Amino acid sequence: MLIFKFTKTGGVAYLSHLDLLRTFTRIFRRAGIRVAFSEGFHPHMKLFFAPPLSVGTESVGEYCVADTAEEPRAFLQKFNACSMPDLQCLACAALEKKINLAAETRAAVYEAEFSGCRVREAAEEILASATYEIEFTAKGKPARKEVRQQIFSLRAEGDRLEMTLACGEPNLRADRLCENIAASYGGELTRLTRTDLLFGPPENLQSFSVFLHPESPR
Amino acid sequence: MIPKRILDHVSKPARYLGGEYHTPSMDKPDALKVCLCFPDLYEVGMSNLGLRILYHLLNERPEFAAERCFAPWTDMQAALRENGLPLCSLETGRALKDFEVVGFSVQYELCYTNILMMLELGGIPLLAAERGEAFPPVIAGGPCALNCEPVADFFDLFMIGDGEEALPAVLSCYRETKAAGGSKADFLERAAGISGVYVPAFVRPKYDEGGALTGFDCKFPVEKAVVRDFDKAYFPTDPIVPSMEIVHNRGVVELFRGCSRGCRFCQAGFTYRPIRERSPQTLADQCEKLIRSTGFDEISLNSLSTGDYPGLKELLPKLRALQEKYQVSFALPSLRADSFEGEFADFARKSSLTFAPEAGTQRLRDVINKDITEEDVERCLTQAFSLGYSTVKLYFMLGLPTETEEDLRGIAAIVARARELFFKHRATKKELKISVSVSTFVPKPFTPFQWEAQNTREEVSRKQDLLCDLLRQRGVSLSWSDFETSQLEAVFARGDRKLSGVIAAAYRKGCVFDGWSECFRPGLWAEAFAECGLRPEDYTGARAHDEVFPWDFFDSRVKKSYLAGERDKAFEEKVTRDCRLGCHGCGASARGECEIAGHPRKSVEKSLC
Ligand code: SF4
Numbered sequence: 001m002l003i004f005k006f007t008k009t010g011g012v013a014y015l016s017h018l019d020l021l022r023t024f025t026r027i028f029r030r031a032g033i034r035v036a037f038s039e040g041f042h043p044h045m046k047l048f049f050a051p052p053l054s055v056g057t058e059s060v061g062e063y064c065v066a067d068t069a070e071e072p073r074a075f076l077q078k079f080n081a082c083s084m085p086d087l088q089c090l091a092c093a094a095l096e097k098k099i100n101l102a103a104e105t106r107a108a109v110y111e112a113e114f115s116g117c118r119v120r121e122a123a124e125e126i127l128a129s130a131t132y133e134i135e136f137t138a139k140g141k142p143a144r145k146e147v148r149q150q151i152f153s154l155r156a157e158g159d160r161l162e163m164t165l166a167c168g169e170p171n172l173r174a175d176r177l178c179e180n181i182a183a184s185y186g187g188e189l190t191r192l193t194r195t196d197l198l199f200g201p202p203e204n205l206q207s208f209s210v211f212l213h214p215e216s217p218r
Numbered sequence: 219m220i221p222k223r224i225l226d227h228v229s230k231p232a233r234y235l236g237g238e239y240h241t242p243s244m245d246k247p248d249a250l251k252v253c254l255c256f257p258d259l260y261e262v263g264m265s266n267l268g269l270r271i272l273y274h275l276l277n278e279r280p281e282f283a284a285e286r287c288f289a290p291w292t293d294m295q296a297a298l299r300e301n302g303l304p305l306c307s308l309e310t311g312r313a314l315k316d317f318e319v320v321g322f323s324v325q326y327e328l329c330y331t332n333i334l335m336m337l338e339l340g341g342i343p344l345l346a347a348e349r350g351e352a353f354p355p356v357i358a359g360g361p362c363a364l365n366c367e368p369v370a371d372f373f374d375l376f377m378i379g380d381g382e383e384a385l386p387a388v389l390s391c392y393r394e395t396k397a398a399g400g401s402k403a404d405f406l407e408r409a410a411g412i413s414g415v416y417v418p419a420f421v422r423p424k425y426d427e428g429g430a431l432t433g434f435d436c437k438f439p440v441e442k443a444v445v446r447d448f449d450k451a452y453f454p455t456d457p458i459v460p461s462m463e464i465v466h467n468r469g470v471v472e473l474f475r476g477c478s479r480g481c482r483f484c485q486a487g488f489t490y491r492p493i494r495e496r497s498p499q500t501l502a503d504q505c506e507k508l509i510r511s512t513g514f515d516e517i518s519l520n521s522l523s524t525g526d527y528p529g530l531k532e533l534l535p536k537l538r539a540l541q542e543k544y545q546v547s548f549a550l551p552s553l554r555a556d557s558f559e560g561e562f563a564d565f566a567r568k569s570s571l572t573f574a575p576e577a578g579t580q581r582l583r584d585v586i587n588k589d590i591t592e593e594d595v596e597r598c599l600t601q602a603f604s605l606g607y608s609t610v611k612l613y614f615m616l617g618l619p620t621e622t623e624e625d626l627r628g629i630a631a632i633v634a635r636a637r638e639l640f641f642k643h644r645a646t647k648k649e650l651k652i653s654v655s656v657s658t659f660v661p662k663p664f665t666p667f668q669w670e671a672q673n674t675r676e677e678v679s680r681k682q683d684l685l686c687d688l689l690r691q692r693g694v695s696l697s698w699s700d701f702e703t704s705q706l707e708a709v710f711a712r713g714d715r716k717l718s719g720v721i722a723a724a725y726r727k728g729c730v731f732d733g734w735s736e737c738f739r740p741g742l743w744a745e746a747f748a749e750c751g752l753r754p755e756d757y758t759g760a761r762a763h764d765e766v767f768p769w770d771f772f773d774s775r776v777k778k779s780y781l782a783g784e785r786d787k788a789f790e791e792k793v794t795r796d797c798r799l800g801c802h803g804c805g806a807s808a809r810g811e812c813e814i815a816g817h818p819r820k821s822v823e824k825s826l827c
Pocket of ligand 1: 478491492493797798800801802803804805806807812813814815
């Protein structure tokens with residue numbers, strides 16, 4: 001088992017999860033990295049991901065667990081040689097036992113860039129309030145959702161907003177939150193990047209990257 | 219780069235982003251900047267082998283930097299217009315108008331309005347005559363270039379035939395002319411001398427008072443370009459690997475070019491002649507390189523009739539070895555019913571079997587020279603059903619010359635026979651599924667049927683109703699092409715330059731993506747024809763034996779007299795056998811380029827079946 005951290009930036013951010021899976025499969029085939037296959041009628045590579053990104057959101061902090069015997073350093077090198085610039089492996093480490101990324105993910109960190117938006121005011125007002133409702137379209141229909149509890153932190157800096165939001169179960173889509181902020185505080189969202197994924201109890205959230213630095217305390 | 223606010227709200231944004239694996243570097247400051255446009259969606263264009271070959275061929279050379287641009291879907295068109303943004307290439311986001319040369323791959327008639335849409339969104343005036351020196355020359359190639367008269371007004375230059383040598387020659391000519399301070403007109407004048415090049419401005423069609431074509435003023439001869447050494451011809455073994463799902467998401471090699479069958483309705487069968495083959499060793503090497511460089515788990519062995527490839531016996535064991543080594547599968551498309559045999563069947567095990575008898579009776583199959591007998595079909599079906607197949611797709615054509623009700627009943631008889639055979643030989647519990655697909659015959663230039671009429675609306679609907687009645691059976695589904703689409707295709711296929719006005723008018727009214735049923739607007743086309751004083755029926759009727767065709771000044775290698783002879787034989791219900799058994803002198807080998815002409819074989823693959 002290996003855990004690796006990867007990017008999904010530029011055009012690759014617009015690939016669906018299914019497209020991404022196919023792309024991974026091809027990268028592994030090109031790189032000659034052997035990944036175990038599942039049993040069953042439609043065998044697929046045993047790759048395990050954290051909750052997928054919304055299409056259009058970039059990331060420099062995705063994680064994947066792969067069932068492979070490959071040595072981490074070789075894995076990273078081979079992967080990057082056979083992938084595109086917008087989909088690169090950042091770090092890789094061996095795992096003693098599998099981590100269920102999808103089930104353990106609690107929160108995600110995002111960096112949003114706006115143009116012409118009163119970002120500081122937005123952060124202050126939302127954090128000061130006990131409730132915050134967003135509007136969005138789901139399956140072609142307008143919908144509303146109360147999300148204040150799923151906003152763990154907001155920090156404004158110039159045109160940027162750093163956000164820690166619930167991810168997994170429950171989940172708050174950063175793109176929807178940002179579109180609501182732009183609608184209420186002016187301007188538009190120009191870029192949205194997930195920078196990390198966190199696990200653990202709310203009072204002690206930790207980055208999955210701890211698994212990439214075996215020397216650091218777990 | 220298209221802004222996020224647009225990308226976030228269009229369908230399948232990955233179409234517009236590029237950045238796929240193996241995208242060549244465009245960092246070549248001195249290279250000629252060319253944009254290769256495909257007037258259909260990314261998923262369609264990226265599946266096209268011709269575009270793939272030419273794109274990589276150019277980019278492997280230091281003097282060219284070729285980028286791609288596909289037709290934006292309706293939502294993206296609207297977004298570009300609303301935001302005042304131009305249509306740009308995928309690689310560097312440059313607007314079409316800012317390239318040095320813009321080229322289109324024109325694969326089918328129903329994409330003509332998309333060409334206009336792309337030009338306009340790309341910032342380029344539609345008419346070649348209005349473009350002047352400020353805009354890049356707009357050139358085109360692909361199957362439709364063979365009769366490009368309906369779109370002649372929109373292009374500066376066409377390339378006919380194989381592009382592997384012609385396209386670099388044309389682009390080098392442009393570079394050199396420009397470097398020497400020449401104008402666009404100088405370039406066209408020089409390029410017109412290159413084999414395969416047609417410059418519409420240098421050919422003036424002449425009409426009599428009645429509007430009938432009487433001949434041409436031709437400044438240069440126009441002949442099809444032919445790649446001679448096909449085995450050694452350039453072929454991309456590290457093509458771009460699309461990240462999103464496309465129509466044919468797999469690697470492709472090309473077994474041979476041209477076809478020896480001579481089905482009389484089939485344009486590709488004549489226009490890709492002479493026949494040239496790749497050796498099994500070259501193909502096996504290309505397959506292995508492709509698998510290693512792309513990671514595709516499926517490779518398709520393409521040609522017009524893959525079962526005819528004489529090297530198949532030698533190739534198959536090599537492919538089996540690759541299959542084991544890399545866990546890939548191979549697809550053998552366009553396997554004709556008579557070349558289907560056990561060995562292929564288990565090799566390329568698919569969920570469904572496809573047959574194209576094209577016509578319902580032996581008589582009509584003789585007329586069209588489709589060399590499949592009832593026994594062939596029965597033998598293959600029997601074999602397939604006993605191997606566990608339960609899904610069969612049957613392709614037929616409606617409205618073929620000399621067709622009668624008897625022939626339509628023949629279609630039903632084949633379907634009935636297939637059912638019978640299934641219940642006799644089935645090796646599965648699955649239900650039988652037969653899908654019958656019936657397209658309307660479109661007479662195409664450069665075929666023996668180029669003189670024939672297309673059925674009228676009334677004839678087509680009567681025949682479709684009859685088939686509907688005959689095929690109302692359990693497990694059988696019937697689909698057909700709608701009349702307006704086939705009619706428009708027929709108009710453009712044999713059209714002349716007068717149609718440029720109709721195409722422009724239809725585009726102005728909002729016609730785009732005419733090949734997509736959700737976009738096709740036959741009412742607007744009817745208005746466009748009326749405004750130009752033309753009727754579709756003027757183009758779809760029978761043509762006189764001695765009529766001058768708008769495409770007559772093209773030398774497609776196969777002689778017009780040969781086509782006329784084939785037409786006579788059709789009406790005598792006489793077949794012309796596969797020319798692998800002996801050359802019929804179609805004209806394609808006038809310069810010794812047909813690799814099979816001098817080497818008649820005792821038998822063709824049919825005997826394997
Ligand atoms: S030259 Fe002869 S062998 Fe070659 S395609 Fe024509 S008829 Fe067939």
